[in-house]
Amino acid sequence: MPARLFQNCKKIIFLLFFFLGWSASAQEYRFIEEVNLRPAKLEYFRDSVQFQLEGSIPIESVVTPRNPRLTLSLKAAGNILELGEIPLEKNLSKYTYSESYRFAFEPWMQESFLELSFFQGKREQSEPFEKRVLAKGIITTPFLAKVGRFAASEEIQDVGLFIPGGVADRGNDQTVTYLIQFRPGSSDFEATRANEAQLSQLREFVTANPDITSIKITGIQSPENQEGKLSRLGMERAEAVKSAILNKNIILRDSLIDLEARWNDWFDFRLLLSDYEQVSTSVKDQLYDILMNGEDYLTQQESLKRVRGFDQVSRDLYPKLRAAKIEVRAKPGRGIGMQKMAILEKELNGNSSVSELSFVDWATAAESSARMNEKTEIYTKMTELFRSVLPYNNLAVIKMREAQRTFDEDIKENLWTEAEWLLNQAIRLEPNGYSLHNKGQIAALRGNFWEAYRLLSEASTLTKNADFLKRNEALRGALDIIRGDYKLATLRFDYSFDNAKDLFNKGLAFFLAGDFSQASIAFEESVIQNRSFGYGYYGLALLAINAGQKEVALIQLQRAVSLNEELYRWMLYDPSFEEIRGMDDFFESERKTQS
Missing domain, CATH: 3.30.1330.60 (OmpA-like domain)
Structure with missing residues (x-):
């Protein structure tokens, strides 16, 4: 069976469970009818999930229920987190309970459900008398922030910052x-x-x-x-x-x-x-x-x-x-001219530790080379000829971008390790913002968001170059979103951006901070910059559903998922859109997407 077809079959099976199996939550319950979950939808915030559960179990007679017990668990395919037994307090006509929970978020939880189980009778009883799904999925909107990682169906995101030719303003219009x-x-x-x-x-x-x-x-x-x-x-x-x-x-x-x-x-x-x-x-x-x-x-x-x-x-x-x-x-023009290029090619093939060309000539030649293997060759030779951070940093960026082009996690990790070694060499020569930024980018790609944030913060103090600061702050802002500092994130995006990714992150920061008008502007600008990106439409769908505009949200979702397969998966499990999954048009959009 082809891999794509197998994945679609798995998706369909899970969807049947998602939409049909969980529909039992609408049934009437004898003992666990009175349950209050706050907030009603589980939500990721600052690396964890927290909520409060309270409710009551009626006492129908002197003999029922017998030895009542409640347990809570978070479940997904192949994973389960047991949250333990809930303490009960007996009153005249009912048992009551109130308990607060907080646990560290793990990626599998995005597709989970929170289940309450009621037992009575013998303590060793394994099957619950009643069970009820209290929440489906976890809202993980902050993880939509783009920090460099991307799905197989998405465009490759460029990562890393080259030091530009040794001159801060070189190459700028x-x-x-x-x-x-x-x-x-x-x-x-x-x-x-x-x-x-x-x-x-x-x-x-x-x-x-x-x-x-x-x-x-x-x-x-x-x-x-x-x-x-x-x-x-x-x-x-x-x-x-x-x-x-x-x-x-x-x-x-x-x-x-x-x-x-x-x-x-x-x-x-x-x-x-x-x-x-x-x-x-x-x-x-x-x-x-x-x-x-x-x-x-x-x-x-x-x-x-x-x-x-x-x-x-x-x-x-x-x-x-x-x-x-x-x-x-x-x-400024690119390249170093034919005469200097002939000298460069001769020295690349030689063993001399001294060059007829200047450092700027070498840096310009590398910068103007179209192929990554040519850049690698020139920067490698530069590490022999010049005591400078530039060739080490820029070689590391090449390794980082090679890692972006493979989905083999072992190869990717090896390339990141090589890049880190080169960046450490550059920092030993001279602490600089570019190399610290690139180390922070690698940490973000690995999911080490707090370490990434520390490195980017340090990088921001080492240079005043406007273009560098804009790109460094954009990545810091994306990490602020994941870390839950939404207001601070909006300040990071106080720049004029011209790419869909940063504009989407800007909109996400304002959306999570509650500034929906600014979020709308940024999401719309993201769509204008790149209509095939898809994320801008998803942001507009979040705004619409937040405003109770279900039909508008559905239209924006259809646009998003038709452009981006990864957003299709997000839509399926995002509790933000739970209210519109029962709409007829929702399933119609699913059929169109699958076809």
């Missing part, structure tokens, strides 16, 4: 802006000293940063009468600047350049006004009130003219709007 001025009403480019200086600075920037992400030229028109009443002037200015850039060979590919124009728009004027200091704050406030009042452009223009002091403002700022704005986003 930079955006710069240049302004080309025009005469009133004209779109003819003039090689004035100011314009030529702007183009010279542009040339220097793209020479130093040849990896261009985008170039946008925006033609702008002033509100002055001599600028004309048509929008064409702005676009003509943008086209004139594009021609000048291409003619001077500053940019060689015109396909990189996007052209735009703005007309009857106060956006650029507002930018200039924010830095303008020739009028009082009260005048500025009046101008901003008009610019932001939502009225049409011409009405705003007339209102601006009535503000005392605006004549001076317009004389100073309007001429600056006869322009075209160049915005370039780029980053």
